[in-house]
Amino acid sequence: MRTHLACLLPALLLAAVSPAAAAEAIFNIKDYGATGRKSDDARPAIQKAIDTAGAAGGGTVYLPPGEYTSGTLHLRSHVRMLIDSGATLFASLDSKAFDKAALLYGEGVDNITIEGRGTVDGQASYMWLPNGDFDDALIRENMLLAKALGKPLMRSFPAGYPTEQMYPHLVLLLRCKDVRIAGLSFVRSRSWTINPYACERLIIDGVYVHSSLKEAVWADGIDPDGCKDVHISNSTIETGDDAIVLWSSDIYGPALPCENITVTNCRLSSASSALKFCDGNMNCIRHVTVDNTVITGSNRGIAFMVFDKGYVSDVVLSNLTIECRRHDWFWWGDGDPIHFDIKRRSELDGKPRANEPPAGSIRNVMIRNVVARGQGTSMIHGHPDSWLDGVSLENIKLFVSNDPDSPLQKTVDAMQIRWARNLKLRDVEVIWDKPASAKWRTALRLEDAQDVELDDFRGRAAANGAPAVAFTNVDGATVRNSNAAAGTELFLDIAGAASRGIRLFGNDLGAAKVPYRVGAGANQDAVVHMPAQ
Numbered sequence: 234m235r236t237h238l239a240c241l242l243p244a245l246l247l248a249a250v251s252p253a254a255a256a257e258a259i260f261n262i263k264d265y266g267a268t269g270r271k272s273d274d275a276r277p278a279i280q281k282a283i284d285t286a287g288a289a290g291g292g293t294v295y296l297p298p299g300e301y302t303s304g305t306l307h308l309r310s311h312v313r314m315l316i317d318s319g320a321t322l323f324a325s326l327d328s329k330a331f332d333k334a335a336l337l338y339g340e341g342v343d344n345i346t347i348e349g350r351g352t353v354d355g356q357a358s359y360m361w362l363p364n365g366d367f368d369d370a371l372i373r374e375n376m377l378l379a380k381a382l383g384k385p386l387m388r389s390f391p392a393g394y395p396t397e398q399m400y401p402h403l404v405l406l407l408r409c410k411d412v413r414i415a416g417l418s419f420v421r422s423r424s425w426t427i428n429p430y431a432c433e434r435l436i437i438d439g440v441y442v443h444s445s446l447k448e449a450v451w452a453d454g455i456d457p458d459g460c461k462d463v464h465i466s467n468s469t470i471e472t473g474d475d476a477i478v479l480w481s482s483d484i485y486g487p488a489l490p491c492e493n494i495t496v497t498n499c500r501l502s503s504a505s506s507a508l509k510f511c512d513g514n515m516n517c518i519r520h521v522t523v524d525n526t527v528i529t530g531s532n533r534g535i536a537f538m539v540f541d542k543g544y545v546s547d548v549v550l551s552n553l554t555i556e557c558r559r560h561d562w563f564w565w566g567d568g569d570p571i572h573f574d575i576k577r578r579s580e581l582d583g584k585p586r587a588n589e590p591p592a593g594s595i596r597n598v599m600i601r602n603v604v605a606r607g608q609g610t611s612m613i614h615g616h617p618d619s620w621l622d623g624v625s626l627e628n629i630k631l632f633v634s635n636d637p638d639s640p641l642q643k644t645v646d647a648m649q650i651r652w653a654r655n656l657k658l659r660d661v662e663v664i665w666d667k668p669a670s671a672k673w674r675t676a677l678r679l680e681d682a683q684d685v686e687l688d689d690f691r692g693r694a695a696a697n698g699a700p701a702v703a704f705t706n707v708d709g710a711t712v713r714n715s716n717a718a719a720g721t722e723l724f725l726d727i728a729g730a731a732s733r734g735i736r737l738f739g740n741d742l743g744a745a746k747v748p749y750r751v752g753a754g755a756n757q758d759a760v761v762h763m764p765a766q
Contacts, residue, residue: 257291257292257293257313258286258289258291258292258293259292259293259295260282260283260285260286260292260293260294260295261282261295261297262275262278262279262282262294262295262296262297262301263278263297263299264282265277265278265279265281265282265285266278266281267279267296267299267301268299269297269298269299269300269301270299270300271300271301271302271321271323272302273302274302274303274325274330275301275302275303275322276302276303276304276305276306276325276330279294279296279301279303279306280306280307282294283306283307283308283309283312283314284309286309286311286312287309287310287311287312290311291310291311291312291313291344292311292312292313293312293313293314293315294312294313294314294315295315295317296314296315296316296317296320296322296349296351297317297319297320298317298318298319298320299319299320299321300320300321300323301320301321301322301323302323302324302325303322303323303324303325303330303336304324304325304327304329304330304331304332304336305330305331305332305333305335305336305338305401306336306337306338307333307338307339308337308338308339308342308345308347308406309342309345310342310343310344310345311343311344311345312345312346313345313346313347313348314337314345314346314347314348314349315348315349316347316348316349316350316351316352316353316417317349317350317351318349318350318351319351320349320351320352321351321352321353321354322336322351322352322353322354323354323355323356324336324353324354324355324356324401324403324422324423326356328397328398328399331399331401333401333405334399334400334401334402334405334424335401335402335403335404335405335428336353336355336401336402336403336404337353337403337404337405338405338406339405339406339407339409339412340406340407340408340409341407341408341409342406342409343409343410343411344410344411345409345411345412345413346412346413346414346415347404347413347414347415347417348413348414348415348416348417349416349417350416350417351417351418352417352418352419352420353403353404353417353418353419353420354420354421355401355403355419355420355421355422355423355426355452356421356423357391357392357421357422357423357444357445357449357452358391358392359389359390359391359392359445359448359449359450360389360390360391360392360394361387361388361389361390362387362388362390362394363385363386363387363388364376364386364387364388364563367388369563370581370582370583371565371581372562372563372564372565374643375562375563375641376562376563378562378640378641378643379562379640379641382640384562384640386562388450388561388562388563389447389448389449389450389473389561389563390450391423391450391451400423400424400451401423401424402422402424402425402426402427402428403419403422403426403427404419404426404427404428404429405428405429405430406428406429406430406432406435407429407430407431407432407485407486408430408431408432408486409429409432409433409435410432410433410434411433411434412429412432412434412435412436413435413436413438414427414435414436414437414438414440415436415437415438415439415440416438416439416440417440417441418440418441418442418443419440419441419442419443420441420442420443420444421443421444421445421449421452422442422444422449422452423452424451424452424453425451425452425453425454425456425474425478426442426444426452426453426454426455426472427442427454427455427456428453428455428456428458429456429457429458429460429463430458430459430460430484430485430486431458431459431460431485431486431489432457432460432461432463433460433461433462434462435457435460435462435463435464436464436466437455437463437464437465437466437468438464438465438466438467438468439466439467439468440468440469440470441468441469441470442454442455442468442469442470442471442472442476443470443471443472444471444472444473444474445473446471446472446473446502446503446504446530446560447473447504447560447561448473449472449473449474449504450473450474450563451474452472452473452474453472453474453475453476453478454470454471454472454475454476454477454478454501454503455470455476455477455478456475456477456478456479456480456511457478457479457480457491457494458480458481458482458484458485458489458491459480459481459482459486459487459488459489459490459491459516460489460491460494461490461491461492461493462493463491463493463494463495464494464495464497465477465494465495465496465497465499466495466496466497466498466499467497467498467499468499468500469499469500470499470500470501470502470503471501471502471503472502472503472504473503473504473505474503474504474505475503475505475506475507475508475509475536476501476502476503476506476507476508476531477496477499477501477507477508477509478506478509478511479491479494479509479510479511479518479521480511480513480514480518481511481513481514481515481516481517481518481543482511482513482514482515482541483515488515488516488543489516490516490517490518490519491516491517491518491519492517492518492519492520492521493520494518494520494521494522495521495522495523495524496508496521496522496523496524496526497522497523497524497525497526498524498525498526499526499527500526500527500528500529501526501527501528501529501531502528502529502530502531503531503532503533504531504532504560504561504564505531505532505533505560505564505565505566506531506532506533506534506535506536506565506566506572507528507531507533507534507535507555508523508526508528508534508535508536508550509533509535509536509537509538510536510537510538510539510545510548511538512538512539512540512541513540513541514538514539514540514541514543514544514545514593515541515542515543516543517543517544517545517546518543518544518545518546518548519544519545519546519547519548520546520547520548521547521548521549522548522549522550522551523549523550523551523553524549524550524551524552525552526552526553527553527554528553528554528555528556528557529556530556530557530558531555531556531557531558531566532557532558532559532560532564532565532566532567532568533557533565533566533567533568533569533570533572533609534555534557534569534570534571534572534605534607535550535553535555535570535571535572535600536565536566536572536573536574537572537573537574537595537598538572538573538574539574539575539576539592539593539594539595540574540575540576540577540578540581540593541578541590541593542590542591542592542593543593544593544594544595544596545593545594545595545596545598546594546595546596546597546598547597548597548598548599549598549599549601550598550599550600550601550603551599551600551601551602551603552602552603553600553602553603553604553605554603554604554605555570555571555603555604555605555606555607556605556606556607557569557570557605557606557607557608557609558607558608558636559608559609559636559639559641562640562641566609567608567609567610567641567643567644568607568608568609568636569607569608569609569610569611569612570603570605570606570607570611570631571600571605571611571612571613571648572611572612572613573595573612573613573614573615573621573624574612574614575592575593575594575595575614575615575616575619575621575652576592576616577589577590577591577592591618591619592616592618592619593619594619594622595615595621595622595624596621596622596623596624597622597623598621598623598624598625599624599625599627600624600625600626600627600629601625601626601627601628601629602627602628603628603629603630604630604632605629605630605631605632606631606632606634606666607631607632607633607634608633608634608635608636608639608642608644609643609644610644610645610646610647610648610649611631611647611648611649612649613648613649613650613651613653614649614650614651614652615651615652615653616652617652617681619652620652620653620654620681620683621652621653621654621656622653622654622655623655624653624655624656624657625656625657625658625659626657626658626659626661627657627658627659627660627661628659628660628661629658629660629661629662630662630664631647631648631661631662631663631664632664632666633647633663633664633665633666633673634666634667635666635667635668635669635670635673637668637670642670642672643672644670644672644673645672645673645674645675646674646675646676646677646678647663647665647673647675647676647677647692647695648661648663648676648677648678649677649678649680650677650678650679650680650682651679651680651681651682652681652682653679653681653682653683653685654682654683654684655683655684656679656682656684656685656686657685657686657688658677658685658686658687658688658690659686659688659689660688660689661677661689661690661691661692662690662691662692663676663677663691663692663693664692665693665695669695670695671696673695673696674694674695674696674699675694675695675699675700675701675702675703676692676693676694676695676701676702677690677692677701677702677703678702678703678705679702679703679704679705679707679710680703680704680705680706680707680729681705681706681707681731682704682706682707682708682710683707683708683709684708684709684710685707685709685710685711686710686711687702687710687711687712687713687715688711688713688714688715689713689714689715689716690702690712690715690716691715691716691718692718693717693718693720693721694721694722694723697722698722698723699723700723700724700725700726700750701717701718701721701723701724701725701745702724702725702726703725703726703728704725704726704727704728704729704732704735705727705728705729705732705753706728706729706730706731706732707727707729707731707732707735708731708732708733708734709733709734710734710735710736711736711738712725712735712736712737712740713736713737713738713739713740714739714740715740715741715742716740716741716742716744717740717741717742717743717744717745717748718744719744720744721742721744721745721746722745722746722747723745723746723747723749723750724742724745724747724748724749725737725742725748725749725750726749726750726752726753727749727750727751727752727755727759727760728752728753728754728755729753729754729755730754730755730756732751732755732756732759733756733758733759734759734761735759735760735761736760736761736762737749737760737761737762738762
């Protein structure tokens with residue numbers, strides 16, 4: 234009787250995970266020779282179970298409790314991999330075990346599932362070396378600051394760098410459809426943890442992704458590239474490099490739109506960017522919503538970066554809390570909660586390129602209902618040739634703090650916006666936290682902008698003689714329902730010959746010694762006083 238129950242146990246466990254599993258064929262990898270000992274090569278047994286299930290038209294490949302070490306496993310259509318609680322699938326440390334750059338690899342397969350309560354472990358390790366000739370334009374400023382102060386330029390590299398050529402993903406899926414990844418822990422990946430390209434109808438639910446926030450360079454969390462209908466939910470992602478990155482690149486094929494993406498009920502942490510609309514965007518990223526998500530301990534909160542001609546459009550980010558702090562000098566970011574940047578690659582690294590495409594674009598982005606804390610300037614920049622268009626910030630409370638011990642402290646303004654049109658800031662508040670920095674000056678700096686609404690803004694200058702709000706070359710702006718904090722010397726400073734049509738009404742600026750000033754080359758009739766409404 235005891236033996237009979239032991240035989241039934243795997244089936245009962247499978248049924249408990251999914252009612253449909255009771256009707257599925259079950260392929261237990263131990264029936265194909267897996268021992269459950271980490272030192273043994275489990276790849277032949279697991280692959281045979283997968284292939285057998287695929288040939289049978291589908292079923293569940295079951296990894297019972299135990300430790301299994303493997304190289305590349307090729308997934309098959311209609312096959313569900315169930316990694317049970319107490320089971321760990323390790324990526325082999327032998328590069329020869331990988332015929333593809335992944336532990337779990339699928340190409341052109343449909344209706345696949347990777348789930349359970351077990352763990353997938355990439356066994357990544359790192360070494361600290363001098364930066365040497367390694368050059369990254371986006372950390373060059375940090376590098377020079379640290380070098381000027383005599384700080385050692387040591388940084389993390391994956392074990393085996395630079396001779397090691399294989400840093401496998403934990404999951405790499407190319408041109409797959411109807412994919413579900415759920416419940417598992419994905420830890421210590423040596424490269425991007427989960428990387429789908431050109432996939433459709435992808436669900437990632439209830440996963441835990443972790444890599445070292447101190448060391449794990451290039452170990453992103455989830456990187457959909459050119460995918461459509463992607464839903465990421467109920468997950469915790471803590472990664473050294475970016476936590477969630479949306480791509481539209483040509484790494485695996487033509488650059489495709491990354492579209493129809495939802496992220497809900499997640500917590501993200503990263504030594505780089507928690508959520509990034511990737512710099513390597515060559516086509517477009519569009520129709521994206523992120524809601525009910527918490528960002529903690531990140532070097533950068535939300536990043537929109539377009540360096541490769543693509544565009545970002547139709548994005549809503551709502552109901553977020555963001556907490557940022559500076560990490561080590563070699564990570565992108567500055568403890569900044571919000572970051573927009575459009576550049577050409579040649580402008581970034583100073584290297585001319587033949588037939589370089591024009592600058593990309595960012596348009597129709599709404600960020601609302603956010604409490605954000607950070608140490609760096611929230612820089613929201615378009616490009617002189619491609620202005621941000623239709624960006625809205627609504628109900629934002631931004632706290633700016635200082636790290637007196639950091640050699641990387643360079644924050645002057647809390648929020649800086651440049652090259653933007655059709656810009657709306659409604660119910661935005663800036664709070665300077667203690668301890669203060671002697672470099673701090675202005676709460677909001679706006680330059681080279683057209684058609685601006687500043688409604689219900691609250692903030693003060695951080696230094697004597699600085700304005701709370703600075704406009705330079707702003708053409709057409711409405712400032713209303715805004716308040717000058719007690720002790721404000723100057724609320725609004727208007728500069729630049731292109732500044733005109735600045736309409737003020739319904740504001741409470743009585744606490745400011747000077748409500749506004751027109752100077753520094755601006756026309757004295759730049760301000761238009763509107764009657765009360």
